[in-house]
Amino acid sequence: MDDKNPIINISDVLEYEFCPRFIYFIYCLDIPQHEELRFKVLEGREIHKKVTQVNRNYIRKKIGAQSREFDVFLASQKYHFKGILDEILFLNDGKAAPLEYKFAEYKDNLFRTTKSQLILQSILIEENYGKKVDRSFVCYVRSNHKLVEMDIRQSDVDKVKAEISDILNIIRTGFYPKTKKNINKCTDCCYRNICT
Amino acid sequence: MTLVWVIYDIVKNKTRSKVVKICKDAGLYRVQKSVFLGDINSNSRDSVILEIESIIDPEADSVYIFPMDKATFEGITLLGQAFDKKYVSDEIITRFF
Numbered sequence: 085m086d087d088k089n090p091i092i093n094i095s096d097v098l099e100y101e102f103c104p105r106f107i108y109f110i111y112c113l114d115i116p117q118h119e120e121l122r123f124k125v126l127e128g129r130e131i132h133k134k135v136t137q138v139n140r141n142y143i144r145k146k147i148g149a150q151s152r153e154f155d156v157f158l159a160s161q162k163y164h165f166k167g168i169l170d171e172i173l174f175l176n177d178g179k180a181a182p183l184e185y186k187f188a189e190y191k192d193n194l195f196r197t198t199k200s201q202l203i204l205q206s207i208l209i210e211e212n213y214g215k216k217v218d219r220s221f222v223c224y225v226r227s228n229h230k231l232v233e234m235d236i237r238q239s240d241v242d243k244v245k246a247e248i249s250d251i252l253n254i255i256r257t258g259f260y261p262k263t264k265k266n267i268n269k270c271t272d273c274c275y276r277n278i279c280t
Numbered sequence: 281m282t283l284v285w286v287i288y289d290i291v292k293n294k295t296r297s298k299v300v301k302i303c304k305d306a307g308l309y310r311v312q313k314s315v316f317l318g319d320i321n322s323n324s325r326d327s328v329i330l331e332i333e334s335i336i337d338p339e340a341d342s343v344y345i346f347p348m349d350k351a352t353f354e355g356i357t358l359l360g361q362a363f364d365k366k367y368v369s370d371e372i373i374t375r376f377f
Contacts, residue, residue, distance in 0.1 A: 271321050
């Protein structure tokens, strides 16, 4: 990767929100997190594959969808990030919305990382398709495919954009950021053995 | 972190060995032939449940996964060839034999 002009993934922003040190370990020290060894990650990837193969003509008309695209790779030149979107819904009112499948159970509220993921996806759709995005959806596979809607607010978009510039700053300068210092997060972190 | 018991009765040897491996990989301790116990976080517990669910035969096998709070764990009575309570609850980080 070009160190002066890095392009990050959507998942990097989510990892940064989990703990800013992830960016340092992955990009500055080049130590991968080996998420592919985790069962839930593998199972989630299988679900993503299935979604694109099964019932391809199904369109969610209840939420006003007209057509959809699966597994779309999009990149933003303006904000230097890229990502693959599970599904883009084109709505009746001329707008579009991202739909993300999660191999998880719905726990009555959306995680901050899920919210950011949807916001980043909506930025990508707006930039690449030129359509307005003000809604987004998450489908929780392990809660009987429950569909949850989230509005995209400008204040949240601005927050996520600020996080992207923080991440790019860490990669460009090699700055060692502070941890989140959350015991629950640290016990489940793959870098716990090398983190100070 | 919560203490979790995994107790199973599995017909096929191959499936049983796989369940043993899953429990050991998650950091659980074998306290009896078909009983595992250990202090693991909720994400690991969720992963253990999903992994075991994907390999067992629900018509023939049974697996119980019980969470237990620390206070109840302290009240356990052990007789005979018992496990080391401190070791299982991860109070002893390293053990020298």
